[in-house]
Amino acid sequence: MEDDNPTTPILERITSSSGFLPLIFIFGLISSIVEPIFLLLSGKDISDAIWPYAYRTLQWTMALRDDIFSFTLLMSVLLFLTFLVLQRQNKGHNNPRWANAIGFFLIGLLIGFISLFFALDSFYLRGAFLLLPTMYGFILLSVLLMVGGLPQIPRERKPLLITKHSLQIIGVFFAAWLVMPGIPAMVGMAPSPPPAPKIGYGAEPGPFATSLSIHPYPVPQEVEDVRGDVEKDIEFSVYLTLPLLPEGAENQSIPLAILSHGWGYPTYGEYTDWIAHLSAKGMAVAFIQYPSYIDPDVEDDFVAVDENGASNWPHHIYRAQAFQAAFDQLEQVALLENRSAEVDDVLGNHTIDPSHLWIGGHSLGGAYVFLNLYESLERQWGNETLFLDFESPWTRPSHPELQPNMSRLPDSTMIHIAQGVDDMTVDSCYSIHHQAMFSMLPQEHVLFIELQSDLYGFPRLVGSHYLPTDSVHDTLADWGVYRRIDAQADWVVARSRGDVFTESWAYEHLIDSPLLTDMGKWSDGQDVLPLLIHHEALLMSDKFSHCQK
Numbered sequence: 001m002e003d004d005n006p007t008t009p010i011l012e013r014i015t016s017s018s019g020f021l022p023l024i025f026i027f028g029l030i031s032s033i034v035e036p037i038f039l040l041l042s043g044k045d046i047s048d049a050i051w052p053y054a055y056r057t058l059q060w061t062m063a064l065r066d067d068i069f070s071f072t073l074l075m076s077v078l079l080f081l082t083f084l085v086l087q088r089q090n091k092g093h094n095n096p097r098w099a100n101a102i103g104f105f106l107i108g109l110l111i112g113f114i115s116l117f118f119a120l121d122s123f124y125l126r127g128a129f130l131l132l133p134t135m136y137g138f139i140l141l142s143v144l145l146m147v148g149g150l151p152q153i154p155r156e157r158k159p160l161l162i163t164k165h166s167l168q169i170i171g172v173f174f175a176a177w178l179v180m181p182g183i184p185a186m187v188g189m190a191p192s193p194p195p196a197p198k199i200g201y202g203a204e205p206g207p208f209a210t211s212l213s214i215h216p217y218p219v220p221q222e223v224e225d226v227r228g229d230v231e232k233d234i235e236f237s238v239y240l241t242l243p244l245l246p247e248g249a250e251n252q253s254i255p256l257a258i259l260s261h262g263w264g265y266p267t268y269g270e271y272t273d274w275i276a277h278l279s280a281k282g283m284a285v286a287f288i289q290y291p292s293y294i295d296p297d298v299e300d301d302f303v304a305v306d307e308n309g310a311s312n313w314p315h316h317i318y319r320a321q322a323f324q325a326a327f328d329q330l331e332q333v334a335l336l337e338n339r340s341a342e343v344d345d346v347l348g349n350h351t352i353d354p355s356h357l358w359i360g361g362h363s364l365g366g367a368y369v370f371l372n373l374y375e376s377l378e379r380q381w382g383n384e385t386l387f388l389d390f391e392s393p394w395t396r397p398s399h400p401e402l403q404p405n406m407s408r409l410p411d412s413t414m415i416h417i418a419q420g421v422d423d424m425t426v427d428s429c430y431s432i433h434h435q436a437m438f439s440m441l442p443q444e445h446v447l448f449i450e451l452q453s454d455l456y457g458f459p460r461l462v463g464s465h466y467l468p469t470d471s472v473h474d475t476l477a478d479w480g481v482y483r484r485i486d487a488q489a490d491w492v493v494a495r496s497r498g499d500v501f502t503e504s505w506a507y508e509h510l511i512d513s514p515l516l517t518d519m520g521k522w523s524d525g526q527d528v529l530p531l532l533i534h535h536e537a538l539l540m541s542d543k544f545s546h547c548q549k
Contacts, residue, residue: 020101021100021101021104022104024101024104024105024108025104025105025107025108026108027105027108028104028105028106028107028108028109028110028111028112029108029109029111029112030108030112031105031108031109031112032108032109032110032111032112032113032115032116033112033115033116035052035053036049036050036052036053036116037049039052048264050116050119050120053116053120054120055471057117057120057129057132058129058466058471058472059471060132061128061129061131061132062471064131064132064135065131065459068131068185068186071131071135071186072186072187075135075138075186078138078139078142079138079142081142081146082141082142082145082146085145085146086145086146086149086150089149095146095147099146099147100147103143103146103147104147106139106143107140107143107144107147107171110136110139110140110143111140113136114133114136114140114178117129117132117133117136126422126424126453126462126464127422127453127455127460127462128422128453128460128462128464129460130181130182130185130458130459130460131182131185131186133178133181133182134178134179134181134182134183134185134186136178137175137176137177137178137179137182138175138179140171140174140175140178141172141175141176141179144168144171144172144175145172148164148168148171149168151165151168151169151172152165153165184458185458185459190457190458191456191457191458191522191523191524191526192457192458192459192522192523193454193457193459193461193475193476193520193522193523193528194475194479194519194520194521194522194523194528195475196475196478196479197478197479197483200486201482201483201484201486201487201490201509202478202479202482202483202486203486205273205276205277205279205280205281205486206280206281207280207281208243208244208245208279208280208281208282209243209244209280210241210242210243210244210275210276210279210280211241211242211244211346212239212240212241212242213239213240213242213340213342213343213346214237214238214239214240215237215238215239215240215329215330215333215340216235216236216237216329217236217237217238217325217326217328217329217330218325218329219236219291219322219325220321220322220324220325222318222321223291223294223318223319223321223322223325226294226295226296226297226318227291227293227294228291228293228294228295229293230264230292230293231266231291231292231293234266234289236266236289236290236291236322236326237289238286238287238288238289238326238329238330238333239268239275239286239287239288239289240284240285240286240287240330240333240334240343241275241276241278241279241284241285241287242279242284242285242343242346242347243279243280243281243282243283243284244346245282245347245348245350247348249350252349252350252351253350253351253352253353253496254282254283254284254347254350254351254352254353254493254496255282255283255284255352255353255354255356255357255358255385255492255493255496256283256284256286256335256352256353256354256356256357256358256381257278257279257283257284257285257286257357257358257359257360257489257492258285258286258288258357258358258359258360258372258376259271259274259275259278259285259286259287259288259359259360259361259365260287260288260290260323260360260361260362260365260366260368260369260372261287261289261290261361261362261363261365262361262362262363262364262365262366262469263292263363263364263365263394264292264293265292265362265363265365265469266289266290266291266292268287268289269470270469270470270471271287271362271468271469271470272470273470273473273482274360274468274481274482274485275287277482277485277486277489278358278485278488278489281486281489281490281493282489282493283358283489283492283493284334284352286326286330286334288323288326288330288372289326290319290322290323290326290365290368291318291319291322292364294315294318294319296314296315296317296318297314298314302314305398306395308433309395309396309429309430309431309432309433309434309436309437310395310396310397310398310433311395311396311397311398312397312398312399316371316396316397316399316402317397317399317402319368319371320371320374320375320397320402323368323371323372323375324375327375327376327379331379334352335351335352335354353496354376354379354381354382355380355381355382355383355384355385356382356384356385356492356493356495356496357376357381357382357385357386357387357492358386358387358389358488358489358492359372359373359376359382359386359387359388359389360387360388360389360390360391360485360488361389361390361391361393362391362392362468362469363391363392363393363394363425363426363465364393364394364395366390366391366392366393366394367390367393367394367395367396367430367434368396369388369389369390369393370396370397370402370403370404370434370437371396371397371402373388373404374402374403374404374405377404377405377408377409378405380408382410383408383410384410384412384495384496385410385412385491385492385495385496386409386410386412386413386414387413387414387415387416387488387491387492388413388414388415388416389415389416389418389484389485389488390415390416390417390418390431390434391418391419391467391468391481392418392419392420392423392425392426392431392465392467392468393417393419393426393430393431393434394426394430395430396430396434406437406438406440409438409440409441412495413438413441413445414445414446414488414491414510415435415438415441415445415446415447416447416449416484416488416510417431417434417435417446417447417448417449418431418448418449418450418451418480418481418484419431419448419449419450419451419463420450420451420453420462420463420464420465420467420476421450421451421452421453421463421532422453422462422463422464423463423464423465424464424465425465426465428450428544428547429544429546429547431448432448432537432538432544432547433538433547435447435448435534435536435537435538436536436538436539439536443535443536444511444512444535445511446535446536447510447511447512447533447534447535448533448534448535448537449484449531449532449533449534450463450531450532450534451463451467451476451480451481451531452529452530452531452532453529454476454519454528454529456522456526456528457522457523457524457526459474459475461474461475461476461528461529462476463476463480467480467481468481476519479519479520479528480519480531483509484509484510484516487506487509487510487516488506488510490502490505490506491503491506491507491510494506512533512535516531516533517530517531517532517533518530519531
């Protein structure tokens with residue numbers, strides 16, 4: 001019965017009221033989602049609003065995977081503390097009110113985090129993260145037991161009492177359900193994936209060390225006028241990574257590679273692994289930042305069309321102008337006789353030969369391989385050797401003036417268009433239509449590659465959208481992405497040197513062969529699901545027949 005004595009402290013009366021703990025639970029629940037709600041209210045779309053939490057989820061999970069011993073130890077300590085609290089309760093000692101309040105706040109907070117996690121898992125992660133829900137489950141289980149004690153069936157049939165105990169039982173079973181899948185990983189019973197290759201393609205980048213120089217380029221005024229506030233503090237630049245060649249190197253020139261980032265991701269630090277595998281083979285790698293957040297005027301009668309892998313949004317035109325300015329700067333600082341002192345100090349007597357060219361990109365940057373190809377062909381780059389690497393590409397421009405002249409593609413042109421089967425960010429039909437753009441080339445040189453997800457062991461291997469970024473560099477990326485990048489770079493470099501033997505060896509790793517598709521074995525000998533290769537997927541694969549619509 002509630003104490004009506006006016007001398008009872010106000011705080012004690014509040015905490016002892018029947019609605020206090022449910023209110024604390026709701027406060028905890030709201031606290032878990034306050035950040036995305038605030039971002040939504042400030043004008044962000046749902047993707048941008050959820051991204052900070054998604055990124056933290058990624059970081060937490062990678063940290064848990066890297067130190068599973070500490071994770072197991074902490075969960076064991078948590079369960080031990082739970083046992084001590086339950087033992088104290090069995091002796092008739094009730095929890096302090098402040099302890100129950102903290103417990104209810106944590107339950108609300110955890111329910112919110114778990115809900116966000118499952119939303120992300122449905123739309124982005126596809127079962128990739130195992131230990132994070134396990135950790136949530138352990139904490140939820142411990143807090144439920146500390147606050148509510150061991151689950152039991154109430155003897156008195158009072159609705160409020162029955163509801164309370166029912167929720168306690170449901171919560172405990174739900175927490176146990178979250179925990180169970182992670183137990184084999186925690187105790188070391190789950191098979192582990194193959195380690196990164198120790199030698200050959202996919203091993204540590206080499207044989208050369210590398211050097212980085214940064215070259216800002218003047219963003220055209222037309223582009224500057226439509227830039228959004230999000231990227232106002234960015235000085236858009238060409239990040240040029242060069243191999244440190246030995247003084248006695250016979251070859252006097254090295255090939256050029258051009259890499260473009262995903263939408264909203266002009267971050268050199270997220271693509272350093274990719275860049276290292278290219279440059280350490282003996283290539284000059286230009287990582288080009290371009291503006292993502294632009295807001296050009298769109299006429300009232302404009303009709304957006306996004307079909308056959310291409311779209312007519314005016315944003316493409318402004319970004320194409322930025323790429324043109326970046327290419328001009330790259331040419332000035334690295335390719336002309338009066339190149340920059342920074343480049344000259346690294347290369348010495350060597351030059352960069354863009355006639356042997358690699359172009360690649362990720363997500364929107366993958367689609368903008370077409371923009372970079374257009375710009376390159378107009379400058380007569382890539383007229384001897386050309387490799388195009390599209391990783392999870394999005395929509396390309398449909399504007400006639402931005403279409404590359406495919407008649408200028410050299411005979412030695414090869415193409416990889418790769419995407420994880422559980423890429424929930426970009427539809428695979430974009431990749432299928434991009435592949436069809438190169439129907440004039442031999443089909444064995446134009447591959448659409450699917451990276452299969454394999455949840456057999458731990459860590460799980462999931463073909464997500466973000467595999468080519470540093471943050472999600474895992475075993476699947478080592479075998480399915482960076483092995484190919486190594487072989488691509490080796491093929492281009494070998495051709496520039498006239499090294500027929502290395503060229504042939506790299507070529508065998510780039511066509512539809514076991515050297516390309518094999519993904520190693522789990523620790524118990526089970527084969528990791530191989531890469532899937534499709535030739536002319538739009539016309540010849542029933543799996544992608546829907547893309548014709």
